[in-house]
Amino acid sequence: MITAALAFAVAAMIVNVVPGLDTFLVLRTSAVRGRGCGLAAALGVMAGCAVWGLATAVGLTALLTASHVAYTAVRVCGAAYLVWLGATALWRGRGKAEAEPVELSVAAGRRAAFRAGLGTNLLNPKAGIFYMSLVPQFMPQGAPVFGTTVLFTAIDVVELAVWFWLVSGAAAAMGERLRRPSFRRRMERLSGVAFLGFAANLLADRP
Template sequence: MTLLSLLAFAGLCLLLSVTPGPDTFLVLRIALNRASAGVAAAAGSASAAVVWAGLVGLGLAAILEQSAEVFRWVKIAGGIYLVYLGVSSFLKTRKAARAGMKEGADAPLPYSRWAGFGAGALSTLLNPKVGLFYLAVVPQFIPHGGNTFGTAMILGAVEAVIAFSYLTAVAVVAYKAMTWLRRPKVNSAMERASSGIITVLGVGVLASGAAS
């Protein structure tokens, strides 16, 4: 495998990473409350990507492509897990609200680092599109007669590094944005702006009613 081939594969991985998917939104959701948990989720997703590369190297991913039934059940499992993540996040938000959190106080952390890592790993492991990506693309970069498993693992490591870097950036930016929005001055400005907009709308309604 030449350097040019490796760069071409890295370019494909970058395109895959920047395309919004379940992993991106999961990391974004987790990082809103704790940046380190979001980074851990990114690490979990990257680690699971290496596992998929290993499956391709061993030829196991071929079974996923050839068996529509297996593919269907993996999709169902992935969908159920994503629904679980969404529902559990909603319930945790309601629980925090009922606990009477004060504005500006430290909110309970829905995810620990280990929980974030596990969520990221499972999200990627249960996403058959990741396996199909490796199954369709990785073999094109494996030299004929070469070490299939070793080459697949190298390519998997490249994809994992790129994905981790991108998802980590997403986690940090998301957390910084939430931190900025929670600042008293910013919060006050937003409240004033929203109050002003509501007032203007109210005046418009009154004016329209008086003219009719």
């Protein structure tokens, strides 16, 4: 089991550090709204991964590949959510940036960041397929499926926590140096276009 867990940890880390929607969301949120919001977004992503992992452990994610309707429903909802995030970012990046109340930036901002991280992960069927396709490859023969899947999910979430901690710190440091209204507007516009691109890619995907 130790050998299998180590092998899974290496494979999962390779997948986690490849630039994707989750990393982009944490990076963008940290640069624009600070590390606190970036870590809140990361926590949302990790919560989504935990849900997908548990769903895989009980066999629910198999529905995504077995049912075209289920996969398409999650995919379309995910794309719609990304379009909403993209449109919101583009709207914020328009014209002259307005100052936000402190309580909105800190309290509501972190809650919104958490919801964004959770939503983008849970509404991305690729996240579920990741666990369903990767976990069985490292499952030791005769090992309990539920317990092993939960263990592998925990390993992945811990690795994500370390990775997002590094990403959020670097992005927040960059944002502090460039925390000007013009920089924030450009970041919001870039983020909006990127979210729309992720939405188009998700819509084009097929199970």
